[in-house]
Amino acid sequence: MISRVKYPVWSATSWLIALALMTPIAVMFFSGIAANSDTFLHLWRTVLPDYVLNTVLLAVYVVVLVILFGVPSAALISLTNLKTRGVLRWLLLLPLAMPAYVIAYLYTDLFDYAGPIQRYLRALFSWQSPADYWFFDLRTLTGAAVMIALVLFPYVYMLTRTAFEYQDQQLVKAARSLGLSSRQCFFKVTLPLARPAIAISASFVLMETLADFATVQYFAVNTLTTAIYDTWLEYGELSTANALASILMVMVLLTVAAEYRARAHQRHQSKNKQTSKVRISLTTRQHIIGGIYCWFLVIAGFLLPFILLVDMAVQYFEQTSLAGLWHAGLNSLEVSIYVATVATLIAVLLGLYRRLSGVKNCAIPLQISGFGYAVPGTVLAMAMLATFGPLDHWLNDVAKWLEVPMPGLLLSGSLFAIIFALVTRFAAIANGTIASGLTKIPKSLDQAPASLGVSKWQSILTVHLPLLKSSIMVAWLLVFVEAMKELPAVLVLRPFNFDTLSTQVYQMISDERLEQGAIGALFIVLFGLLPIIVLNKKE
Amino acid sequence: MSEILKVQDLSVELQQKHILSDVNFSLYSGEILGLVGPSGCGKTTLLNAIAGFVDFTKGQVIIDGVTISSSHSVPAEKRNVGVIFQDYALFPHLTVKKNIAFGISKLAKQKQQQRIDELLTLLKLTEQEQQYPHQLSGGQQQRVAIARALAVRPSILLLDEPFSNIDTRLRNSLMIELRALLKSLNISAIFVTHNKDEVFSFADKIALIHQGNIIQYGTPRAVFDQPKSWHVADFLQIGSWLPITRNGDKISTALGEITTIENTNINEQQQVILVKPQYLTLSSAAPNCVVKHVSFTEQGYHYTLSSINQDDDLSFDELSFYSDTLLTIEQKISVILEPHEYQLFLKPCHQ
Structure with missing residues (x-):
């Protein structure tokens, strides 16, 4: 058998993290299918x-x-x-980089009855009412x-x-x-x-x-x-x-x-990769x-x-609430930094565990933790509520029994639930990036430090982490941007009066006044461009 | 010479498969052992078991007096065993100097520097001190790997196919250089290879591994002169095989009758004698062989011969023979076997 790392704490932590990330989904799923x-x-x-x-x-x-x-x-x-x-x-x-709901709003604005295109056509052909002509309706399923x-x-x-x-x-x-x-x-x-x-x-x-x-x-x-x-x-x-x-x-x-x-x-x-490719000549x-x-x-x-x-x-710069934008921007930054940091730490921990432990089934925590990427944000939000809601009630009951101040919705009504949900959703991105970084480190570099008398922990600090530096940065950035853009989970889970850029933009769209939130939307798009630049650079 | 390593009844299983079974051998200080055998025979696993990268299921390894067994394991980093990896495993983010210093960071700065300087000089790397591994040639990378391993003053040095990444032209000079270095420092080493030329020119002792067992252990000369089995002689390509038949005391081959044979108590079918090329000579008698392949070597023309008659038990098709005379393909010739101490082997049925 391959010599195994005897670090039960590391192993237990990896399994616990993976299971913790999946528990809310399981709770929601089982309570959902067990519903009346x-x-x-x-x-x-x-x-x-x-x-x-x-x-x-x-x-x-x-x-x-x-x-x-x-x-x-x-x-x-x-x-x-x-x-x-x-x-x-x-x-x-x-x-x-462009959120679908933003272009949905912009194109509706452009192609609507009151929009510039139809106005122009009506003026050009002297049409008076919608009955005079046909124009496609964008606000449909198609x-x-x-x-x-x-x-x-x-x-x-x-x-x-x-x-x-x-x-x-x-x-x-x-x-x-x-x-x-x-x-x-x-x-x-x-x-x-x-x-x-x-x-x-x-x-x-x-x-x-x-x-x-x-x-x-x-x-x-x-x-x-x-x-x-x-x-x-x-x-x-x-x-x-x-x-x-x-x-x-x-x-x-x-x-x-x-x-x-x-x-x-x-x-x-x-x-x-075959670079000497003969390209098809177009007429x-x-x-x-x-x-x-x-x-x-x-x-x-x-x-x-x-x-x-x-x-x-x-055009609408003066009508934009810069203070609101600033607050929402800071909130977005706060949530995204937490999410990116936690997801990257988990990815490094689980990735290295899989790589170095040599224990049977060591890949499972990593696989489980990546499953959340397939789960829609709305579903994840329900999973958080289904799990942390009852937990909050229980905590309050305990506090009441102990006659100490009740903590309120400590888990389900705070940033905790949002961060938990987003880490679950985007862990796979960080996992994938770190795993890809690890494959570039030759296996012999895992063994070389031991042959020089250096312990496993020391070798992680001096060999693996320095070599993973760029992967860690890319993983962090990718999760940061995704967290910045994520809307449904944040919309359902946000504490009272807590807005991020995406929820603010969505709110403006719902109120048919994106004009006042255009700067926020631009920020989301510009952040969305970052991973594309990274992808392009990696090529 | 004191015993630096003793391997006793060592067995290793990987994924429920026996990779090594009851391996035994000893290594003395300053000795270089070459582990040789076909791919998948277990030689790298044996190296990994000694280094501590693979746990063993049975047996024990005693390194410089410290006993390691399946019940009393010692982690790799505490075994004081240096390893030169096949790809050298140099840390790409560290300079040559920092690579060498990697395992001696606990020493005082002055002591570290002194040791690094010694090794840089010894391995002719002083000019490359501040370079990164990717800026070095294959040979320089190998020297850095050696310097790094030697910096921690290991009890034994393990080398996993150390010459496989080196250009054939440079390989021989590097082998001579490395052997001289190990000898001058009196370092015991075990190296793995599947190249018979490397093992004959680099090792003091050879261990030939077949299906997880050491089937012969000894000096290169002893193994070459007296291979113990068909597998040993065949893997090391010591000669080629000539089938025989017995009729009472009469022993026949396709090249004529022969008289004296060792191991005369063996009577099974599929008997062959080992024929080294130096015991074959051209003759003017009636042809008994056909030339099947010709190549030019530094020892003259090398011919692969097959018997003219391919239908009986004595026929052969790959007899190796050297001569200065130029022959042509399909030319029928006569070759005779010089009398010498013949070695008889049993050819495995599947071969």
Whole structure:
């Protein structure tokens, strides 16, 4: 057997952290499925079929759209000689920084009956009322799907592009030597080989779509996330909200399982990046169509909403409550710093435990702790309430019995619940980054310090942590930005009168006055650009 | 010479598989032992068990008088065993000097500096003191790894395939250099290799491992002259195999009859004699072999021969033979076996 690290405290801590992160979800899930069957029946007879149908339709529409947006753009950038592909290569990632609910608001503002486009058309054609012409309505399920797809397609673009670039060029050469044209090669070799990457990224988008709350809420499309939110915050029915959250959880779990099963036996990617690639030469017509397609995605997904946002921020600067923005900004910073720090510490602890302990099942704490990423923010919020609410009541009862001042909602009504929820949700990002950093450290460096008489702890301090420094920084930054952007969990769990940038922006959107929150929204977008810069730099 | 390492009945299991079974050997101060054997035979595991990176299920290891057993384990960092890893495991974020100082940080600064200076001079690294590992050549990296391991004054030095990352052209000179260094410092060392040339030129003793057991242990000369089994001779490519048949006292080979044989009590089928190339000579008699492959070496032309008759029990197809005479492929020739002390082996059935 491999020599094991005999550090029971480390081992116990790792398991405890992993289990603690999962406990609220388990509590919520079991209390949800154990909810009164009458609740389920009532839900089923009334709104549930619509909620589920809307959720499924939204997910299907978004997945179809992101594939239509992401795969051709990835192919154009990585396989052809498309002009301006050097700039488009990273510009196509920018929509990731734009929250869907922000572009939903901006485009509604732009395309609404009272918006500049329709006003201009009415003036141009002398139309008097809506009865005189047809114009698409953005505030529909399809509209929500387009908005979400416009900001999520870069996931598909990014992974598919990488898959295309890492494909073994010998296979393409072999296909060409067997008489296939470059077009046939693409459809018979290149695209099928990239299928796992497309499937992974599409399932990732699916999870994000199932987790979306603000866009569908703004467009008044009733999905499971809006139902959970409304049931809890509008009607105060925790058990029903839990039941809905459990249904959503099952849908997410099915997605994860299907994705995992689909790629279980696939080994399509070559380890060797083939740089000497012969690019497909486009005709002038293809250059124009391809260019318009990619630039449309960049403009619609980022540049236009960004310009609109900057314009709003400048125009309404004087009406913006800078004090409110400052407070919300500080709150966002506080929450994000805590979340990023805790998640990174956990990732380092569990990552090193897996790497150095050599104990059987040492990877399990890391795997368990990463599961939260698949859980929508709204569901996580319900999980926190389902777990910490009763715990708070119990603490108050104990305090009352001990005749000491009652602590109030110490866990469920404070920053603790938000931080706990966000750490659970984003631990996987930190875990992944640290794990990837650890794989770059040769195994022999784990043993070398011991052969020089240096203890395991000392070697962690002097070898592993210094070598992981950049991974730790990247992990911290990625979690920080995600925490900054997260909305649904914070919206449900925030203490009274506590606003972050995202909740403030959402509130402004709900009140149809984003103009006054445009600076806050710009901050969220600018923070969102940080990981893209990091990703780009890493390439 | 005092005994510095004693390995007794050492057994190791990894993932419910026996990797080492009842391994026994001793190493004396200043001695260099080469562990050799095919891939997956357990040689690196043996090194890891001595270093403390792998726990053993049975037996004990005594390092410089300290007994380590499965019930009384000593952590790797307390064994005082230096290791040179296959990839050298240099800390990429530390300079050459800091790499060397890594294991001696508890010494007084002045003492540290003195030891580092000695090693830098000894290993000709003074100019590289402030460089980082990625700025060094393969040979320099190896020297840093050696300096770093020697800085802690280990009882034994373990080297895991130390020459596998070195350019073939430089390998021989580095081997000579390293051997001279270990000898001058009187350091006991065990090194792992699967290269027979390395083990013959670097080691004082050889341990040939097969399926988790040491099947022969001795000086290179003794092992070369008297391989104990077919596996030893075959792995070390000491010669090639010539099948025999017996009919009473008459012993036949495809190259003619032979008279004296050791181990005459062995009577099973699949008997072969070990034929070293120096005992084969060309003759003008009727052809008995066909040339199948020709290559040019520093000892002249190297030929692979097969018997003309391929249908009987005496046929062979890979007989190694050197000559200054140029022969052509498919040329039929006559080769005779010079009388000498023949060594008889049992060829394993699956071979």
